[in-house]
Amino acid sequence: RERVRAMFYHAYEHYLESAFPYDELRPLTCDGQDTWGSFSLTLIDALDTLLILGNVSEFQRVVNVLQEGVDFDIDVNASVFETNIRVVGGLLSAHLLSKKAGVEVEVGWPCSGPLLRMAEEAARKLLPAFQTPTGMPYGTVNLLHGVNPGETPVTCTAGIGTFIVEFATLSHLTGDPVFEDVARKALKALWKNRSDIGLVGNHIDVITAKWVAQDAGIGAGVDSYFEYLVKGAILLQDKELMSMFLEYNKAIKNYTKFDDWYLWVQMYKGTVSMPVFQSLEAYWPGLQSLIGDVDNAMRTFLNYYTVWKQFGGLPEFYNIPQGYTVDKREGYPLRPELIESAMYLYRATRDPTLLELGRDAVESIEKISKVDCGFATIKDLRDHRLDNRMESFFLAETVKYLYLLFDPDNFIHNDGSVFDVVITPYGECVLNAGGYVFNTEAHPVDPAALHCCRKRKEEQWEVEDLMREFYSLKKNKKITLKRASDRGEGESAKDPEDTPSEKGGEKRNARKNSHSLLSCPSQSFNSKLAVLGQVFLDNT
DSSP states (O other), X not given: OHHHHHHHHHHHXXXXXXXXXXXXXXXTTTEEEOOSSSSOHHHHHHHHHHHHTTOHHHHHHHHHHHHHHOOOOSOOEEEHHHIIIIIIHHHHHHHHHTTTTTOOOOTTTTSOOHHHHHHHHHHHHHXXXXXXXXXXXXXXXXXXXXXXXXXXXXXXXXXXXXXXXXXXXXXXXXSOTHHHHHHHHHHHHHHHTOOTTSOOOSEEETTTOOEEEOEEOSSTTTHHHHHHHHHHHHHHTOHHHHHHHHHHHHHHHXXXXXXXXXXXXETTTOOEEEOEEEGGGGGHHHHHHHTTOHHHHHHHHHHHHHHHHHHTSOOSEEETTTTEEOTTOOOBOOOOHHHHHHHHHHHHHXXXXXXXXXXXXXXXXXXXXXXXXXXXXXXXXXXTEEOSOBXXXXXXXXXXXXXXXXXXXXXXXXXXXXXXXXXXTTEEEEEOOSOOEEOTTSOEEOGGGGGSSOSOHHHHHHHHHHHHHHHHHHTTSOOOOOOOOOTTOOOOOOOGGGSOOTTHHHHHHHHHTOHHHHHSOOOOHHHXXXXXXXXXXXXX
């Protein structure tokens, strides 16, 4: 763990010294470059890692730097996918963790705050990409002018289906449903266009919904679509998203799985098109562990680990029958996916083999890619030549998952035994109880936060008026409001205890003992007040 911490600071300090305010560090020449926009991307991506390592003072400093220095009103063509997972995801995660990091939060947090406003501004810049006949977004958007007139309509599947985690979180926190709506529409468009045998291809035309690349698999171009069906289902407690994933999972097992490897097949026929393992596929065992399929996950993980041991890293492509790298795909850009799966599986099994992978990763990265100014992408795993690039995901994901693998007591692993109660304008709200959902750039989202902020402001006034009327009529009667279960509505009415009454002391004690209330998801007020028939009428 301490070696991982030292790795982080070696890379981070050289980024600040040599590359800031550019997006990324170039470790061989000790300078910086803009890659995905011009957002000081490594700083946004590394922000929550700082807190996970326990560095609250630097977290606070960076929050101030970002507020002053990042501007999204720029004439830059940005990847819709990358901007979402790295910038929107990084800002949302930092926003939700800022109180824990000792930042002075504004009144109304987590439903408002400077980082939330920045995340919302960045996400709004992406919305024009979703204005297509199918609801599936373009892959690139100009942050100032929207979609360029000559923009290609061909987008990869992951670039369409990797928004629900960030966009639903934004909608729940800001009260604007547009983000969740466009993310859901895009997910459902992919589902609608799956093949008769239940598979999706790699690239699709977002205007005509015709598949341009018809290779089906779990790796590059598709990967995080499947990941977000599962994580979206967990975050939003959404059965529909989970059932979509489970249907895909059946087709993937039927057509692409061979001896615990996953190949690429033709999406309509199911015939093998590429007997190749891609390093990006190594997230799959971690995803399987999230749905409880730990035995299959472990077997596939061990296959992938043999490739790691062969090369000291995962080549981008690995030919399974030949047992060797694929031409022009021999590099390892310090990707996190195998380490991510090890972290999830270690939480599930405590199998020491997983710690050995972690140690091997630390050894490899230090031995092969460490240079004076940081850590360099490995251009070729056969001869260990390096490339002059350190991707921002190295600090956002690779180092974070390694650290969490070796730090069982980290607050991220909280099992719900401790939590914070926060007073918001909409009532009490439980935060930091664990159960964090990582976006595909390893930015943790606290699922409880989605229940803190009412979606529709007018409902707040409706609740307040009704409750005033209710208590003026019922002052002397004991009323119990039972919480009804209603999926996905992030609303909560004021508890009856919040209303002044003659028995204030008793009510305060009742609240102290009512932990069960805190563990309920908060519900739309209509469903709560409509329990057991007509709550308002006692003379029927």
